Amino acid sequence: MRLRDLGEGNLIDRIRDRFQNSKLPVGIGDDAAIVDVPPGHSLVFCSDLLVESKHFVREIHPADSIGYKAVAVNVSDVGAMGGVPMYFVVSLAAPGDLEIAWFDLFYSGVKEACDKFGVALVGGDTSSARDIFVDVSMVGRVPQGGAVLRSGARVGDKIYVTGTLGGSTLGLELLRAGKKDGRAIERHLHPEPRHRVGVAVSKQSHAMTDISDGLSTDLTHIALSSGVTARIYKDRLPAEMGASEAQVLHGGEEYELIITATELPASIEGVTLTCIGEIIPSAKDHQVLLVDGSTESVLRPRGWDHFKAK
Amino acid sequence: MRLRDLGEGNLIDRIRDRFQNSKLPVGIGDDAAIVDVPPGHSLVFCSDLLVESKHFVREIHPADSIGYKAVAVNVSDVGAMGGVPMYFVVSLAAPGDLEIAWFDLFYSGVKEACDKFGVALVGGDTSSARDIFVDVSMVGRVPQGGAVLRSGARVGDKIYVTGTLGGSTLGLELLRAGKKDGRAIERHLHPEPRHRVGVAVSKQSHAMTDISDGLSTDLTHIALSSGVTARIYKDRLPAEMGASEAQVLHGGEEYELIITATELPASIEGVTLTCIGEIIPSAKDHQVLLVDGSTESVLRPRGWDHFKAK
Numbered sequence: 001m002r003l004r005d006l007g008e009g010n011l012i013d014r015i016r017d018r019f020q021n022s023k024l025p026v027g028i029g030d031d032a033a034i035v036d037v038p039p040g041h042s043l044v045f046c047s048d049l050l051v052e053s054k055h056f057v058r059e060i061h062p063a064d065s066i067g068y069k070a071v072a073v074n075v076s077d078v079g080a081m082g083g084v085p086m087y088f089v090v091s092l093a094a095p096g097d098l099e100i101a102w103f104d105l106f107y108s109g110v111k112e113a114c115d116k117f118g119v120a121l122v123g124g125d126t127s128s129a130r131d132i133f134v135d136v137s138m139v140g141r142v143p144q145g146g147a148v149l150r151s152g153a154r155v156g157d158k159i160y161v162t163g164t165l166g167g168s169t170l171g172l173e174l175l176r177a178g179k180k181d182g183r184a185i186e187r188h189l190h191p192e193p194r195h196r197v198g199v200a201v202s203k204q205s206h207a208m209t210d211i212s213d214g215l216s217t218d219l220t221h222i223a224l225s226s227g228v229t230a231r232i233y234k235d236r237l238p239a240e241m242g243a244s245e246a247q248v249l250h251g252g253e254e255y256e257l258i259i260t261a262t263e264l265p266a267s268i269e270g271v272t273l274t275c276i277g278e279i280i281p282s283a284k285d286h287q288v289l290l291v292d293g294s295t296e297s298v299l300r301p302r303g304w305d306h307f308k309a310k
Numbered sequence: 311m312r313l314r315d316l317g318e319g320n321l322i323d324r325i326r327d328r329f330q331n332s333k334l335p336v337g338i339g340d341d342a343a344i345v346d347v348p349p350g351h352s353l354v355f356c357s358d359l360l361v362e363s364k365h366f367v368r369e370i371h372p373a374d375s376i377g378y379k380a381v382a383v384n385v386s387d388v389g390a391m392g393g394v395p396m397y398f399v400v401s402l403a404a405p406g407d408l409e410i411a412w413f414d415l416f417y418s419g420v421k422e423a424c425d426k427f428g429v430a431l432v433g434g435d436t437s438s439a440r441d442i443f444v445d446v447s448m449v450g451r452v453p454q455g456g457a458v459l460r461s462g463a464r465v466g467d468k469i470y471v472t473g474t475l476g477g478s479t480l481g482l483e484l485l486r487a488g489k490k491d492g493r494a495i496e497r498h499l500h501p502e503p504r505h506r507v508g509v510a511v512s513k514q515s516h517a518m519t520d521i522s523d524g525l526s527t528d529l530t531h532i533a534l535s536s537g538v539t540a541r542i543y544k545d546r547l548p549a550e551m552g553a554s555e556a557q558v559l560h561g562g563e564e565y566e567l568i569i570t571a572t573e574l575p576a577s578i579e580g581v582t583l584t585c586i587g588e589i590i591p592s593a594k595d596h597q598v599l600l601v602d603g604s605t606e607s608v609l610r611p612r613g614w615d616h617f618k619a620k
Contacts, residue, residue, distance in 0.1 A: 025352060025455075030459055030519075031390040031460070031519055031520060032354045032356035032387045032391050032393070033354070033356065034353070034354060034391065034452065035353050036454070042335060042345065042346050043346065043347055043449065045342060045344075045345055045397060045449060046341065047401050047434055049403060051437045053440075054439060076341075077341040078342055080342070081340065081344065083342070089355060089357040124357055125357050125358050126359070127361045128364055129441060130363075131439060133403065135443075137399055139355060139449065144346070145335075147344045149336060210341060225340075
């Protein structure tokens with residue numbers, strides 16, 4: 001059966017039945033959802049967009065991985081503020097001739113993410129379109145005044161990253177080459193947001209962001225907004241096995257965290273943290289310096305630009 | 311200049327500069343926004359999607375009306391719960407060869423809506439795509455336990471609608487015929503959400519929803535979720551001048567409110583309310599009955615279905 005045979009009303013009923021949540025004041029099916037944020041907390045609010053042929057290709061990305069990832073990338077954003085993710089809405093546009101099976105698999109991935117991250121789907125919108133378009137907006141909570149911004153890095157801070165780098169881009173390359181499984185492909189299709197680490201370090205860390213556009217781009221964001229320079233060492237970068245230098249330095253969709261702090265332990269919540277460098281005063285520009293043996297050069301942001309990319 | 315010449319980073323800077331808001335703990339440009347909800351309030355959370363060629367056509371819908379409307383329809387949803395709209399994020403996908411002028415005009419419409427409705431843009435996401443997609447997610451506040459649902463209609467309630475009906479669909483028809491202005495076109499391009507009425511009646515009303523899919527469809531939602539029948543009278547419907555019977559009964563994108571209550575005044579916040587019928591017990595099915603002179607018939611929902619519509 002295809003989407004246009006089911007119809008929009010039946011599709012929404014199907015989603016509501018699957019994501020029924022009796023703990024909410026108002027969930028799916030009214031004009032808006034009604035949810036509560038505990039006293040003493042601010043709201044963390046973000047959205048992330050996945051577009052067919054740009055973020056995924058229907059032929060090589062299974063529908064459940066798209067549903068999972070659309071939620072996971074928002075969990076990562078909330079975690080990168082030191083927040084706890086809570087509720088989300090999904091806006092989904094898709095061609096009327098799309099098989100209902102694609103949808104059911106997509107929402108299986110969404111459900112998997114709900115269970116894994118402790119978040120709940122509470123609403124959204126649907127439309128037809130030529131291409132598939134998935135936009136998730138999420139709200140979470142953070143103790144008032146406790147959010148960790150990109151702009152807080154201090155001279156003398158050590159720079160840490162969680163996990164390994166380069167795996168997601170390597171995984172995409174392998175998928176395009178026809179491979180079906182392996183650790184790098186898993187990292188690309190089912191990224192592990194580090195929100196629990198983000199919450200755990202929120203009191204000790206001065207600046208934090210997640211790596212969605214690539215280390216070079218996202219660390220440059222910290223340098224620019226904090227008004228500092230970040231010096232990192234090539235031989236300290238925790239490369240995913242098999243990843244190229246470019247994949248490690250510039251690969252996007254990692255969803256690892258970059259954290260600056262005086263000192264952090266080597267492992268938090270079971271996730272390895274690697275100290276890759278330090279924050280130093282800016283001589284002129286706020287930028288990232290890469291030390292390779294005895295040479296030091298500026299690491300320009302070479303991450304993803306959706307409008308310029310081919 | 312085109313979008314791909316500007317690039318994603320510069321586009322985000324441009325939006326940030328335009329929507330800078332020093333009153334927020336964290337606004338545009340970090341992983342997520344941080345905002346506050348006053349104590350004693352629940353969060354109202356919703357999203358609404360506009361897709362090129364489905365919700366609008368680039369040639370006949372000016373970019374500022376698309377930006378304005380994307381915000382206004384969410385304001386309407388929050389208001390239809392009895393809530394006060396506060397903050398929103400915009401996810402925008404567009405072709406790389408789109409002129410920057412389109413963007414600037416789009417964000418002028420967004421800004422107009424911010425000023426008019428007292429809401430603030432706090433973040434979002436961007437991507438390239440073949441077609442333009444705009445998804446706005448909004449949060450608002452409602453006193454805890456004070457949200458007005460679709461499911462609360464009671465036997466004996468009167469059924470009210472705000473404003474007039476049929477104008478938006480008539481306006482679209484006129485736009486397609488090459489007309490450029492007039493009241494109906496204005497209703498289509500710059501709908502007036504009735505959120506202030508929604509808040510004002512929230513304590514007296516038992517059920518409320520906004521008319522986004524058409525009176526027949528949205529009133530059926532109230533009947534079904536409340537387990538009642540709604541009887542309305544054709545000669546009481548407040549038709550927009552020039553609108554056909556089908557446009558009044560089934561036309562979508564009105565963003566007027568349907569409210570059920572024991573009794574409401576004829577005008578609230580300067581907006582006319584019309585009593586169009588009453589809630590009666592359901593004999594068998596929960597449905598809408600339309601009285602036309604001495605005959606009464608079932609008014610089937612004939613509103614918009616995005617997947618079935620041509």
